[in-house]
Amino acid sequence: MSDRISNLRLRLQQLQSRFTWDLRVEDMDLDDINIRLEEHIELQGDAVARSFSLLAYVRYLQGQPEEALSLLKQSEEKTKECDGEEAERRLIVTYGDMAWLRFHAGDYTEAEEYCQRVEDILLNFPTDPAVLRPEVYGEKAWTYFMFSRSYYPKAIECFQKALQLQNDDSEWNTGYAMVLQRTEERACELSKQSEESAAVKQLRRALELDPDNGVLLCLLALDLIPYKKHGEASGLMERALRVNPDHPHVLRYIGKYYRKQGQIDEAIDLLKQALERTSQSPFIHHQLAQCYKTKKIEEQKVNSTSVEHWRRLSIQHLEEAVKIRPSFVAALADLALLYGEQKDLNRAEELFQSGLKMLPVPEKYICTLFYQRYGDFHYYHTGNEADAIKYYTEALRFNSKSWEWSQCIKMLKKIAERRP
Structure with a gap:
């Protein structure tokens, strides 16, 4: 390797770039990330330059x-268009990515030029x-947040560092609120607390800076339900x-809110509207499936002939959700x-086996839910009580304190009480 290339590589390794942040492809679901980013760009939402x-x-x-490279140039254009005098500072990472990209393409001259741009910006803003x-x-922080749940702790740390330097920045406060909201305890555990969680407090702070952010308004409303602050949430x-x-994200969160409040028909109407705007959202398909499942359960109570209709609709949307996002x-x-x-x-067994291979072990709630469903499958449908016990017990290992966790305890007690 020539001295020029060796020296260039050393300069590149000093850059703050997605190529130097230890982002591992095995931690990411690239297809899912791709769908979400393309949707954001299509909606022309805030920070579209970052999505590029x-x-x-x-x-x-x-x-x-x-x-x-074409996408990075679009990001550069959007940043200059939207951020004016602040654009240079916001292009540090973009130019770093461009430098690495040209280096990997063997265009060392252009890689050196982008390296120099970054170094000049850092000199201008020491x-x-x-x-x-x-x-x-x-x-x-946004990169870690968008790319993998396993990176959420790193995202939290980076948002905190950004806020130490710019406490009133709306973007950093919004991102910090969102990642805290994703990582806090489930509603079952929060309902036992009187003081609002860190996520709720941060959502309030973010809304002080961006009071018309529909997504933040929805997230705060959903997080207030466990505290029984229904009037404020509504x-x-x-x-x-x-x-x-x-906005499809606003519609889907309001749909989720209505579903949690038992207003199933209103939830279905809003989720259908959201799906018209963004048909490739696994979240919306899953929410609709949950609504149809609730309709099915209601009809089962009265032995209605429409039970199978609602079950088929639920299956249809769940199939679509896992087709879009296999993980x-x-x-x-x-x-x-x-x-x-x-x-x-x-x-059913084929799907459970697929899920077992992809279980995100750090996510206690998802693991608890999965094993609770697997236990129910064996208890109610295969008659294999031993396997039901096995999976209910496995769910308890994750100690998520969710409704599913409590349900596993209930089922294990039920089985024990029936035995001689």
């Missing part, structure tokens, strides 16, 4: 370097050598619908259980 640069890295990992610029911490949902009446373990488990109800035991 994140998608560029996905394209690089998918072996499409030229399209990756900081303590031990501290990154807040724009870099923020970009790093008001927040109404406000979200006023400020973002056509959607919760949807796989729900789908498998419905096939168990139909006595298609082979298909």
Whole structure:
């Protein structure tokens, strides 16, 4: 390797870039990330420039370097268009990605030019050598947040560092609120607490800075339900619908809210509207399936002939959800259980086995849900009580304190009480 290439590689390794942040392809579901980023770009949401640069890295990992470069240039254009005087600082990571991309393509001259751009920006906006610029911490945080649940702790740490430097920045406060909301305890555990969680407090803080953010309004409303603050939650949902009446993410969260409140028909109407705007959302398909499952359960109570109709609709949307996102373990488990109800035991077992291979072990709630569903499958549909006990017991190992966790305890007690 020539001295020029060796020196260039050393310069590149000093850059803050997605190529230097230890992002491992095995931690990511590239197809799912791709769908979410393309949807965000299509909706022209906030920070669309970041979506272009994140998608560029996905394209690089998918072996499409030229399209990756094109996306990075679109990110650069959008950043300059939207951020004005702040654009240079917000391009530090983008130019770093461009430098690495050109290096991997063998275009060392252009790689050196992008390296120099980054170095010039850092000279123009000097900081303590031990501290990154807040724009870099923020970009790093959003990258970790968007790419993998396993990176959430790193995302939290980076958002905190960005906020230490820019406490009133709306983007960093919003991202921090969202990642805390994704990682906090489930509703069953929160309902035992009187003080609002860190996520709720941060959602309130983010809304102080961005009061018309429909998604934040919805997330706060959903998080207030365990505290029985139903009046405030309802008001927040109404406000979200006023400020973002056509945004599919707002519609899907309001649909989820209505479902949790037992307003199933209203939830179905809103989720259908959201699906018209973004048909490739596994989340919306899963929510609709949950609504149809609730309709099925209601009809079962009165021995209605429409039970199979609602079951088929639920299966249809769950099949679509796992087709779009094969790693959607919760949807796989729900789908498998419905096939168990139909006595298609082979298909159900096949789905459960697929889910077992993809279980995200750090995510206690998802693992608990999966094993609870698997236990129910054996208890109610195969008659294999030994396997039911096995999977209910496995669910308890994750100590998620969720409804599913409590249900496993209930079922194990029920089995024990029947035995001599």
